[in-house]
Amino acid sequence: MTEPVETREPPPLNPPVASRSWLGRLVRYGTQLGLLSIVAGGLSALIASFLQCSSWRQEQQLARYKEDVGKAIETFSDVSSTLASAMNLQQLIYFNYRGAIRDKVDTDKSSLQYKNANKVYDDYFKERTALRRNVDVVARKMEIFVDWPSISDPKISSVRDLIKDPIAPKTVIAAEQASLTNFDCVKHLPNFEKNELPSVDWYSTKHHVVTFYHCFDRIHYGVFAARSWAGGIDVTPEQKSEFLRTMDRTEDLLNSQITRLNAFMVLTMRRIEDIRQNYRLPSFICHYTLVWCGGSR
Numbered sequence: 001m002t003e004p005v006e007t008r009e010p011p012p013l014n015p016p017v018a019s020r021s022w023l024g025r026l027v028r029y030g031t032q033l034g035l036l037s038i039v040a041g042g043l044s045a046l047i048a049s050f051l052q053c054s055s056w057r058q059e060q061q062l063a064r065y066k067e068d069v070g071k072a073i074e075t076f077s078d079v080s081s082t083l084a085s086a087m088n089l090q091q092l093i094y095f096n097y098r099g100a101i102r103d104k105v106d107t108d109k110s111s112l113q114y115k116n117a118n119k120v121y122d123d124y125f126k127e128r129t130a131l132r133r134n135v136d137v138v139a140r141k142m143e144i145f146v147d148w149p150s151i152s153d154p155k156i157s158s159v160r161d162l163i164k165d166p167i168a169p170k171t172v173i174a175a176e177q178a179s180l181t182n183f184d185c186v187k188h189l190p191n192f193e194k195n196e197l198p199s200v201d202w203y204s205t206k207h208h209v210v211t212f213y214h215c216f217d218r219i220h221y222g223v224f225a226a227r228s229w230a231g232g233i234d235v236t237p238e239q240k241s242e243f244l245r246t247m248d249r250t251e252d253l254l255n256s257q258i259t260r261l262n263a264f265m266v267l268t269m270r271r272i273e274d275i276r277q278n279y280r281l282p283s284f285i286c287h288y289t290l291v292w293c294g295g296s297r
Contacts, residue, residue, distance in 0.1 A: 097226035117230035185215035190263035
């Protein structure tokens, strides 16, 4: 009698339910981890790009700061030196002639007063001629390199806006005398609290240059006798008499020029400080989020 042959059933094609459940969870977790890795990688790249852009922006801001402040200081130094030199040479000619008249040596070309005035005569005319030739450019340089960069939010959005002065939008005065016909060089001194002149804005360094030159030119023609004397030309009795008659007025004009130059320098230094403030370093939050940055550019 033969024993029956034991037959084995083939293994099931599908794993048990428990194994299938475990494998599915593993695949699902792997897929989720892959997606998370992709998202995390994208976020990391985005954050890195943002920080890199922020650092680049700070570098560009620093470069602009150096350029704007450096150019403002250079312009201020050149213009203030030009105005001061012309003013002081003009005063030297006037006061030497006044001293010569006082000491009754105005006809003596060997006097110390005449030698001093004659020595600076050529320099004065060079300075005066250069200022007369370039005053429009000098005024615009102050506007471009000092006035405009000192504004925290300049509004020049259209061609029409380009003809406006963002410091003094009412009127743009040139160096021509017509715009200052009623300007009194003794009465109308720089005033940062009360201004009676609608065509002049004392918060504009450009306007300070224009008014300074306007009064400088008035003095130039008012001291004709002193200029003639310093140049070696004989002064007539009528010219000398006119000089003596207007001497008090001339000295008031000369003193007002000192006030104008001082006001111009004070305003310009304040404008340069405004430029510094516009480029002040941002806060930590501003640096990394570009929000709550205040007035920093």
